[in-house]
Amino acid sequence: MRVGEFRDAAGRGMAIVDANGVHRGLRESDAGYPGGVAALIGLDAEALDAAAAALRAGAPIDPAAVEWLPPLARPGKILCVGLNYADHTAESGFKQPDYPTLFARFSTSLVGHGAPVVRPRVSEQFDYEGELVAIIGKGGRHIPRETALDHVFGWSIFNDVSVRDYQLKAPQWTMGKNFDGTGAFGPLVVTADELPAGARGLTIETRLNGAVVQHATTDQLIFDVAALIAIVSEGITLEPGDVVVTGTPSGVGAARKPPLWMKAGDVCEVEIEGIGVLVNPVVDEGA
Numbered sequence: 310m311r312v313g314e315f316r317d318a319a320g321r322g323m324a325i326v327d328a329n330g331v332h333r334g335l336r337e338s339d340a341g342y343p344g345g346v347a348a349l350i351g352l353d354a355e356a357l358d359a360a361a362a363a364l365r366a367g368a369p370i371d372p373a374a375v376e377w378l379p380p381l382a383r384p385g386k387i388l389c390v391g392l393n394y395a396d397h398t399a400e401s402g403f404k405q406p407d408y409p410t411l412f413a414r415f416s417t418s419l420v421g422h423g424a425p426v427v428r429p430r431v432s433e434q435f436d437y438e439g440e441l442v443a444i445i446g447k448g449g450r451h452i453p454r455e456t457a458l459d460h461v462f463g464w465s466i467f468n469d470v471s472v473r474d475y476q477l478k479a480p481q482w483t484m485g486k487n488f489d490g491t492g493a494f495g496p497l498v499v500t501a502d503e504l505p506a507g508a509r510g511l512t513i514e515t516r517l518n519g520a521v522v523q524h525a526t527t528d529q530l531i532f533d534v535a536a537l538i539a540i541v542s543e544g545i546t547l548e549p550g551d552v553v554v555t556g557t558p559s560g561v562g563a564a565r566k567p568p569l570w571m572k573a574g575d576v577c578e579v580e581i582e583g584i585g586v587l588v589n590p591v592v593d594e595g596a
Contacts, residue, residue: 315377425592
């Protein structure tokens with residue numbers, strides 16, 4: 310099942326995408342509307358199939374004619390992982406940690422596919438980071454690694470756009486990772502049954518103005534998704550709808566010589582095999 314949330318002149322709705330890329334869906338005002346993505350999380354298989362059938366019976370949706378929204382507008386937690394690809398750790402000048410480098414994002418930073426990411430007026434160091442997202446479907450505490458993937462509802466794409474000059478003002482990264490309009494998320498959620506277990510072996514690629522700037526596979530994650538769920542849940546109760554942003558590979562702008570910072574007029578794309586493409590233009594704050 311591949312679903313996403315959108316809005317147009319007729320209202321807010323949810324679309325489902327078939328194997329041929331055809332979009333159909335329902336709006337909140339339509340009979341049988343099953344709710345947004347958050348309403349699907351936690352449904353049993355029968356109820357999820359019924360929701361999918363209702364969406365497939367809906368009207369065609371032109372994906373180029375709607376505003377795509379973040380698949381989850383206000384996740385309870387957005388847990389991000391830094392330094393989770395060895396080549397990115399090396400290019401960033403850090404020693405590879407033996408425990409995940411965790412930080413939080415807030416929902417006020419989120420934007421959807423097609424929406425601009427906003428370079429703050431106080432920064433010149435605006436950087437891209439393409440990342441795989443795991444969406445928690447079943448909560449818990451002290452989740453064993455062996456069963457951790459049973460807690461994943463689905464997968465999506467994130468561009469963890471970083472304001473580097475603020476990220477590195479202090480030893481922790483919260484400020485530089487949470488400027489408004491810097492967390493691009495979407496466009497779709499792909500349910501776990503559609504991809505390899507743990508979303509392993511998928512190509513992840515970031516392109517800036519059409520040029521490839523990051524290219525890796527999810528097999529290169531140091532802490533895979535099962536490990537992350539197990540480690541995080543040692544101390545934090547995971548809840549349905551929480552989001553785990555798993556880290557970025559090498560090639561970030563900050564590590565290049567000279568640095569490659571995003572600027573107004575640029576277009577950044579993050580593509581993950583089997584999930585889709587997240588595209589966002591860059592604008593300046595106040596423009």
